[in-house]
Amino acid sequence: MTIQRRGVIYRKHFSDGVFGGKQRSFAAAKEYRDEVIAAHPPLSMQEYSNIVKKNNRSGVVGVCRYCASETRDLPEEKQRWFWVASWPLPDGRRKRVKFSVKKYGEDGAFQMAMDARASALGKLVGAFDPGAVRRKASRRRPAAAAAPSAG
Incomplete structure (x- = not known):
């Protein structure tokens, strides 16, 4: 064990x-x-969500700068950049929201990403479950949809 x-x-x-x-x-x-x-109780979702990773370059946990993949190979003036906020959901998935640097400006998009993440983390409750990602929710169809209709 x-x-x-x-x-x-x-x-x-x-x-x-x-x-x-x-x-x-x-x-x-x-x-x-x-x-x-x-x-030794498990980490709370909020504790887990504030662990600083080694590859963090923005200085803020869960906030990163991102270039849209379809524009990555274009000239710099045609690239689309975003600040992205992410946080874990109780079922192990992650939620992400992005804010356009072109639309809100560098500082505005960064601040909006930080605010979005802080707001979402304030709503997180419970303990972190590291096995949640491995346990897939069953994808059964409702009984009515599963059987073809006779007609």
Whole structure:
């Protein structure tokens, strides 16, 4: 069993032989997990969202300058630049909004991106779930849409 919290790894092995079988070792592992989580709760969504990444160049977490990909190879005066704000959603996806440098100016677009992100982070609640990205929501069609109509 391995759990990481704020850069510290908590690891313990639960052998079936030592604990007297699979069910007992599993129960002991769950008990250990619960103790670690109680002592070291997961990051809140807001804490996670404010981690400064190594590749940050804007100086503001979650705000970056972006050139529209379809204009990247054009001459500089024809390129379309944006300031983009991004933040995590509870289901593991990310929300992004962009603000045009041409429309709002460099400083205006940057400020709007910072304001949009700050507003969104203020609404984030709950703990960060690193497994949310890996768990895909089922994409089932509603029962009425799944069956072709006879007609």
